[in-house]
Amino acid sequence: MTAVLAAAVAQEGGKGQVVAVDPAPLDYGAPFTIGDAQAHLSSGPLGAHITWVQSSPIDYLSSSSQFDTAVLAHCLWYFSSPSLLLSTLRALRARCTNLCIGEWSLSASLKEGQAHVFAALTQAALECRKPSSESNVRTVLSPSAIKTLAQEAGWSLESERSITPELRLLDGRWEVGDVLDPAFEEEVKENVQDERERGVIFALRDATQAAVDRVEGMKGVGCMEVWVAVFV
Amino acid sequence: MTAVLAAAVAQEGGKGQVVAVDPAPLDYGAPFTIGDAQAHLSSGPLGAHITWVQSSPIDYLSSSSQFDTAVLAHCLWYFSSPSLLLSTLRALRARCTNLCIGEWSLSASLKEGQAHVFAALTQAALECRKPSSESNVRTVLSPSAIKTLAQEAGWSLESERSITPELRLLDGRWEVGDVLDPAFEEEVKENVQDERERGVIFALRDATQAAVDRVEGMKGVGCMEVWVAVFV
Numbered sequence: 411m412t413a414v415l416a417a418a419v420a421q422e423g424g425k426g427q428v429v430a431v432d433p434a435p436l437d438y439g440a441p442f443t444i445g446d447a448q449a450h451l452s453s454g455p456l457g458a459h460i461t462w463v464q465s466s467p468i469d470y471l472s473s474s475s476q477f478d479t480a481v482l483a484h485c486l487w488y489f490s491s492p493s494l495l496l497s498t499l500r501a502l503r504a505r506c507t508n509l510c511i512g513e514w515s516l517s518a519s520l521k522e523g524q525a526h527v528f529a530a531l532t533q534a535a536l537e538c539r540k541p542s543s544e545s546n547v548r549t550v551l552s553p554s555a556i557k558t559l560a561q562e563a564g565w566s567l568e569s570e571r572s573i574t575p576e577l578r579l580l581d582g583r584w585e586v587g588d589v590l591d592p593a594f595e596e597e598v599k600e601n602v603q604d605e606r607e608r609g610v611i612f613a614l615r616d617a618t619q620a621a622v623d624r625v626e627g628m629k630g631v632g633c634m635e636v637w638v639a640v641f642v
Numbered sequence: 643m644t645a646v647l648a649a650a651v652a653q654e655g656g657k658g659q660v661v662a663v664d665p666a667p668l669d670y671g672a673p674f675t676i677g678d679a680q681a682h683l684s685s686g687p688l689g690a691h692i693t694w695v696q697s698s699p700i701d702y703l704s705s706s707s708q709f710d711t712a713v714l715a716h717c718l719w720y721f722s723s724p725s726l727l728l729s730t731l732r733a734l735r736a737r738c739t740n741l742c743i744g745e746w747s748l749s750a751s752l753k754e755g756q757a758h759v760f761a762a763l764t765q766a767a768l769e770c771r772k773p774s775s776e777s778n779v780r781t782v783l784s785p786s787a788i789k790t791l792a793q794e795a796g797w798s799l800e801s802e803r804s805i806t807p808e809l810r811l812l813d814g815r816w817e818v819g820d821v822l823d824p825a826f827e828e829e830v831k832e833n834v835q836d837e838r839e840r841g842v843i844f845a846l847r848d849a850t851q852a853a854v855d856r857v858e859g860m861k862g863v864g865c866m867e868v869w870v871a872v873f874v
Contacts, residue, residue, distance in 0.1 A: 492837050516845060517852035524756070531846055535767065538838040549838060552848030605724050606770040609781060613748060614763055616784030620749035 428459055429474070432485075433466040468494075471501040480506040484636075486513050486556060487530075489549045490542070495556075499563035508642055509565055515572055515637035516552045522632035523574070525621035526582030529589045530634075532614035536594070539601050546585065553637040565641035575633040582633040589618050660691055661706070664717075665698045700726075703733040712738040716868075718745050718788060719762075721781045722774070727788075731795035740874055741797055747804055747869035748784045754864035755806070757853035758814030761821045762866075764846035768826070771833050778817065785869040797873035807865040814865035821850050 436445035448462050463470055480502045489495045502509060516531070518524045534550035537543040551559075557567055575581075588594060594615065602608045622631055668677035680694050695702055712734045721727045734741060748763070750756045766782035769775040783791075789799055807813075820826060826847065834840045854863055 492841050515852070516849045517856070519753075519856055521751075527849060531763075531842070531849065534842045534845060538836070538842050550842055550845040552845050552852070554848050554851070555841070555844060604770070606781060609724050609783065609787070610763070610766045610770050612787060613766060613782040613784050616786050617748045617759060617763065619786070620747070620784075624749070624751055 426459055427461070428456075429461045429463060429470075429477070431463045431465055431467050431470045433464065436464065468498050468501050471498075471505050474505055477506045479508040479510060481510045481512075483512045484514070486511070486551055487534075487547050487549060491549055492551065492555070492559060495549065495551070496559050496563060499560055499565065503564045508640065509560070510638070510640050511556060511560075512636055512638045513551070513553070513556060514633075515635040516550075517572070517637075518634040520574065520632065521621075522577060522625050522630055523582060523634040525586045525618050525625070525631050526634045528614060528618035528621050529582070529585040532589045532611060532618055533585065535611045535614055536598055536601060539607075546588075553639070556637075557639070560641050568640045568642050570637065570639035572635040572637055574635050577632040579633045583628055583631045586618060586622060586628065586631050589615050590622070658691055659693070660688075661693045661695060661702075661709070663695045663697055663699050663702045665696065668696065700730050700733050703730075703737050706737055709738045711740040711742060713742045713744075715744045716746070718743070718783055719766075719779050719781060723781055724783065724787070724791065727781065727783070728791050728795055731792055731797065735796045740872065741792070742870070742872050743788060743792075744868055744870045745783070745785070745788060746865075747867040748782075749804070749869075750866040752806065752864065753853075754809060754857050754862055755814060755866040757818045757850050757857070757863050758866045760846060760850035760853050761814070761817040764821045764843060764850055765817065767843045767846055768830055768833060771839075777820075785871070788869075789871070792873050800872045800874050802869065802871035804867040804869055806867050809864040811865045815860055815863045818850060818854060818860065818863050821847050822854070 430448075432444060434444050436443060436448070438444045439447070451457060451460060452462075486495060489498070499509075514526075514530060516527055518527050530547050530550060533545055533547040537545045537548055553570070557570075560567070595612075598608055598611050602611060622628060625631060662680075664676060666676050668675060668680070670676045671679070683689060683692060684694075718727060721730070731741075746758075746762060748759055750759050762779050762782060765777055765779040769777045769780055785802070789802075792799070827844075830840055830843050834843060854860060857863060
C-alpha cells in the first residue's frame with residue numbers, strides 16, 4: 411500500500427521526529443487506504459512523533475531541514491523511472507546522514523516465492539511499454555541496480571542482508587493474481603503490438619503460472635526475499 | 643546446436659526413412675557444427691536411413707511427400723516469429739499424421755535449473771527488440787503458447803510430460819553465461835534506448851545472477867525441464 415514513504419528522523423532534545431512523505435492520494439490502496447494507514451499510526455503510541463506530508467520526496471526535500479536518517483521502504487518500484495530515483499537519492503544525500511532501503515530482491519530461495527519474482531518481472535515488462543503506469547511495478551530495480559544508483563548519488567553501502575517473509579504475507583499472491591487475470595492479457599494486447607514483444611510478456615506470464623503450479627496453486631504462493639541495506 | 647530439425651519418418655516396406663530438415667548453414671554451432679553432427683549420425687548404424695536437407699521446413703514441405711511423424715526437437719525458439727511457427731505447423735498438418743515436439747518448458751522444479759529459465763527470458767527480452775536475431779532464443783514460447791498454436795493449426799494434443807535433464811547437460815550454463823557476459827550489457831544499450839525498457843532487461847539479468855548465486859556459482863547451474871508432447 412505504501413507508494414513512496416521517505417521517513418526522516420531528526421533528534422531534537424532526545425525526542426525523535428518522523429516526517430513521512432508520500433505523493434499518493436489518501437484514498438489510494440485497498441482494502442485499506444493510505445489515509446487509513448496514516449490514521450492508524452497517528453492514533454498509536456508513536457503518533458505524536460509523526461508528521462504526514464503528501465508530496466513527492468524531491469519536492470519536499472527542496473526546502474526541508476536536515477535529517478539523521480532517510481528510510482525508503484518498499485517504494486522504489488513506484489518511481490516512474492530510474493532517473494527520477496537517482497535525482498531523489500541525490501536530494502536525500504544533501505539532507506540526510508544515513509539512508510535505509512528495503513525493497514523486493516528479485517530472488518526467491520524457497521519455491522513458494524518464485525512466482526512472485528516472475529510476476530513482478532512480467533508486470534514490469536508490460537508497464538515499461540505504457541506512456542505512464544499506475545501499477546505496483548512501474549520501475550523494476552534489482553538490489554544491484556539500486557546499489558549502482560545509490561553510489562552514483564554519493565552514498566556508500568554500509569551493510570545489506572536478505573529477509574525471507576512469512577508465507578502469510580500476501581503481496582506475492584496479489585502480484586501473481588494480477589498477472590494471471592484475463593484482464594492482463596487484454597492490457598498486453600492493447601499496449602504491445604509486435605508479436606515477438608507480446609510473446610516475451612506472455613512467456614513471462616506462463617513462467618509465473620508454472621511456478622504457481624509447482625506449489626499446487628495460489629494458496630502455496632508466498633513472497634520473494636526482501637533486500638534491506640544501510641548506506642552512509 | 644540444432645537450429646530447426648523437422649525429422650519425418652515414412653514407413654516403406656518396413657524400412658523407416660528419416661528426412662532431417664534444418665535451414666542453418668553447415669558451419670553453424672560450436673564447438674561442434676551442424677555439419678559435424680550430421681556426419682557423426684550418417685556414419686552410425688542409422689546413417690543409411692537419414693537424408694539431410696538444408697532448407698526451411700516450410701519450403702521443404704511445399705513439395706514433399708507424406709510422412710507418418712514430424713519431430714520438432716528443441717528448434718521452436720529459433721523460429722523468427724510465432725506466426726512463422728504457426729504456418730509451419732499448418733504445413734506439417736497437411737503432410738504428416740503425427741507431430742512430436744520437445745522444447746524447454748520455462749519451468750524448473752529444481753533450484754539448479756532456475757537460472758536457465760531467467761536467462762532464456764532475459765535473452766528473449768533483448769532479442770525481440772532487434773530487427774532480426776541470431777540468438778538461440780529468437781522467439782520464446784511456453785508449452786502453453788505452443789499448444790495454442792498447434793491447436794490453431796489443426797493438431798490435437800494426445801499426451802505431454804516433463805523431463806528433468808541431468809546436471810551434466812550444459813545448455814543452461816551456456817545461456818546463463820551469455821546473459822552474464824559484459825557484452826550482453828553492451829548489446830542491450832545498443833538495441834534498447836528507453837531507460838525503463840532497459841531496466842526490465844537488466845532486472846531479468848540480475849534475477850539470473852541471483853539464481854546462479856543460490857547454487858553457489860556457474861558450476862551449480864543445470865537446465866530447466868524439457869516439455870515433450872505428442873499431437874495427432
